Amino acid sequence: MTQRNEIVAKFGEPADEPKVLAALEDLMKIHSLEAEDLYIKWEQYAYQRSGKATELDLATLDAFKQNIQQQIEKKSSLSGGQSSATSSAVKKAKVLKPNVSSPSLFGFGMPRTPTLKKRRVDLTPTQPNEYQKRDATATDSGTTLFTPTNGVIDNALSSMPSPSLNNPDPGKTVETLNISDIDVADGLDIDGDKTLKPSPFFEAAKFNFRTLRQNLLDAADVLDEQLEMFIRAVQEHYKLSASDIGDPTVQSQSVITVVGRIVPDSPATEGILNTESLALETSRLTGVGRRVQLNLEKVHEVSLFPGQIVAFRGKNANGEYFMVEDTLQIPHLNFPVSTSEELLAFNESMESRPTKMAVLNGPYTSSNCLDFSNLAAFIERINAEIRPHVLIMHGPFLDTTHPLIASGNIPEFPELKIQPRTLDEVFTKVISPVLRQIDARIQVILIPSTLDTVSNHAAYPQNSLSRKHLQLPKNFKCYTNPSTFQLNEVFVGCSNIDAFKDIKEVVKGGNTCSKNRFDRIAEHILTQRRFYPLFPGGIKKKKVIGDDGHERWEHISGADLDVPYLGLTEFVGNILPDLIIIPSELTHFARVVQNVLFVNPGMFMRPSGVRGTYAQISVSPPDLLDGKLTKIEGEDDVYLHNLWKRCRVDIVTA
Incomplete structure (x- = not known):
């Protein structure tokens, strides 16, 4: 199959127009991409536009080209190191807090030993050992x-x-x-x-x-069943009917209760998330598995991480994002x-x-x-x-x-x-x-x-x-x-x-920020009702240079999750x-x-x-x-x- 046929097969008939085809071929040549890889980036770009016009024409391709360039510059700045202006940010003064065991009511004020300062230990090397x-x-x-x-x-x-x-x-x-x-x-x-x-x-x-034999449908069933289990728990705890749980992806002027999973708002998102880069994934029954961007402007305190199952009250007034007005506590076991x-x-x-x-x-x-x-x-x-x-x-x-x-x-x-x-x-x-x-x-x-x-x-x-x-x-x-x-x-x-190491939170709010990080993650583990609530698992990688001279990321360690068996x-x-x-x-x-x-x-x-x-x-x-x-x-x-x-x-x- 020729390159032209591959592009048309992926992007459809609009890509058969000579000027559009030439623009796509230029993008593939400039960024060393195959037709499949370029189409994946196009899908990601179309998803980020949240329903705006994404017809395949010269104007849209020009904006798409700028988007790819911005992603490359962002990755380059992250890998190449930050500027001195950002890396030398002013450190906040450390707030002294009482050394207690837990912020919870029943564990507060429990006596503990004072925190010991770390001290250096003399690690003078001895004569190296011989090994075969x-x-x-x-x-x-x-x-x-x-x-x-x-x-x-x-x-x-x-x-x-x-x-x-x-x-x-x-x-x-x-x-x-x-x-x-x-x-x-x-x-x-x-x-x-x-x-x-x-x-x-x-x-x-x-x-x-047997591990490493995951079936995609089985994994999807398990993730959806997790959402349904929490929907039933929220309904029972707050005395809600099935009709009270709404679809956050549908435009509506009414305040509804939603239950979903926290995910990045873009599949290409990397690094630490923030309150502006979060979306909510729905279950098959409530939202056909669709995702909607979250707006947390009205929320005063919140601690979120990828894979967390949450319950919110709010509304999607414009069809572009779900405005969260209140967070509901998931009931404990x-x-x-x-x-x-x-x-x-x-x-x-x-x-x-x-x-x-x-x-x-x-x-x-x-x-x-x-x-x-x-x-x-x-x-x-x-x-x-x-x-x-x-x-x-x-x-x-x-x-x-x-x-x-x-x-x-x-x-x-x-x-x-x-x-x-x-x-x-x-x-x-x-x-x-x-x-x-x-x-x-x-x-x-x-x-x-x-x-x-x-x-x-x-x-x-x-x-x-x-x-x-x-x-x-x-x-x-x-x-x-x-x-x-x-x-x-x-x-x-x-x-x-x-x-405790893998979960990277998005924290907002005074009281939430003042809690010890170990306490916050421990509360997440209890609320999510499982020992490892993060999804996908935290993976450690390192950058290596392959035999072909190209840089790539190599998996070192981390939480390799067998999703169909997360139960x-x-x-x-x-x-x-x-x-x-x-x-x-x-x-x-x-x-x-x-x-x-x-x-x-x-x-x-x-x-x-x-x-x-x-x-x-x-x-x-x-x-x-x-x-x-x-x-x-x-x-x-x-x-x-x-x-x-x-x-x-x-x-x-x-």
């Missing part, structure tokens, strides 16, 4: 095999300090929640035989699906409850002793080696000093983005007579022996990461690891990502994907967990938001080789007489767990 390079020679069950050769790792990596020398102050508490009310639990009784058995609260079989008999049984099973948990987050080795001696030393402390009833370990254990693994420079392991041939064998021969040193009475829960080399699932939600394949004992429990499980009366939700990321049983653990690369924290305890334990090992932090959680036994449990009105002997009242969280250096 390995070249890929064969494959076994889809895993790359390596054979040893002579050589050393890159100088930039080998110049980093040895990880075993970088534990400046182990066991130091850097932050505490509920410091004045609850003592640190003693943990596992050395002479006793009482153990705490976690109970999974999810259907593991549903996670056993209910909290878990237990009867007095159940609470007494849980109390007796623990002999009225507090429960102790320890939470770790990978990686477990520095970026210049695959030395797990720090983890081995920490496990000695787990057995002798910390002694938790439950140890929750989040991946990655072997990170696919680790420089040595990504480059194939797998080092020799001197302690092994037979060197591992695959990455799975690196886990079973190097990491599993370390993990097996954990006391058999301690229940260990492993939550995988999408970056784990030993995981068959590279997308979220993610199936669990295989305990037998990893050669781990029976006190190890391999759970899915995300997963919800029960520890006595406490419902714990774990999600090993960095929602598995929702809170199980339509109840909120008492405790939600979401590890993040951002600063560690423990906060109470809407009576739910959120914990980020921090990274166990930083890339530089310095040990990070972990979370130590002490839970007082349920006592019906101390006033910390709330009795449900109208119910006989049914109580809220109120974990945030009877739980102490310590963020401790590893």
Whole structure:
């Protein structure tokens, strides 16, 4: 097919006019575009004009040409750096606020340790280690095999300090929640035989699906079902009928209630959004899936992000945008409850002793080696000093983005007579022996990461690891990502994907801006009723130069979402967990938001080789007489767990 025929096939009969055809061919030549790519840009341009004339003529093509030029200049300014006038913007004075755990009514004013200032640690490089390079020679069950050769790792990596020398102050508490009310639990009784058995609260079989085989119709059905679920929740909460939910894309002078998903107003939008670049996507039933631009001039306070499902009141008076006049709060799910008999049984099973948990987050080795001696030393402390009833370990254990693994420079392991041939064998021969040193009475829960080399699932939600394949004992429990499980009366939700880092908000309003960012995102997670409410997922990319000399973006990491299975990321049983653990690369924290305890334990090992932090959680036994449990009105002997009242969280250096 000739270029002319391709253009006419894409743009239709108007493109067959000689002058129009010549103008389109010039655009393709100037910007090195194929007919398909130019037509996609034309569709985007037509959508941005919001119903204005987009006939394919010379006048419209001239405006289209200017639009393409503006996009190129905008991308160039973003990639090439900002001018000194914009980059040296005046910084606002930092407002001092009381250091409290949560802006919510019930968690406000909870005592916390003062924030510690960051201090530099002497990281004087030690003598670089020698590593044997390995070249890929064969494959076994889809895993790359390596054979040893002579050589050393890159100088930039080998110049980093040895990880075993970088534990400046182990066991130091850097932050505490509920410091004045609850003592640190003693943990596992050395002479006793009482153990705490976690109970999974999810259907593991549903996670056993094949990833990266998404069907477009299935993905669309799931996204639409999310909207319909929230429409039903808003109708029930605000006592609305089906006719009260209107279509925001239709011009009308009447104020209507709408429920939809926040999306960028243009498919080509990149970077951080603002209040002028948002649109609302409707469901199939209410608006045939159409989108309409949002006008937030009348809204005083709002916090929005892509993928968020919202409820608004307003009207579309001119047919071009929906004027939001009021925001409606999405109703929260209910909290878990237990009867007095159940609470007494849980109390007796623990002999009225507090429960102790320890939470770790990978990686477990520095970026210049695959030395797990720090983890081995920490496990000695787990057995002798910390002694938790439950140890929750989040991946990655072997990170696919680790420089040595990504480059194939797998080092020799001197302690092994037979060197591992695959990455799975690196886990079973190097990491599993370390993990097996954990006391058999301690229940260990492993939550995988999408970056784990030993995981068959590279997308979220993610199936669990295989305990037998990893050669781990029976006190190890391999759970899915995300997963919800029960520890006595406490419902714990774990999600090993960095929602706190990925969610970039559009914030407007004094009170909303004054809230801590962690609190705002935690409230979004509770309101959206799922562990990762962002859509599409936050992806990290880097610019690389290909073999052809052209620049391109390469995917590094991020939330690769398996959209047809996003229902598995929702809170199980339509109840909120008492405790939600979401590890993040951002600063560690423990906060109470809407009576739910959120914990980020921090990274166990930083890339530089310095040990990070972990979370130590002490839970007082349920006592019906101390006033910390709330009795449900109208119910006989049914109580809220109120974990945030009877739980102490310590963020401790590893």
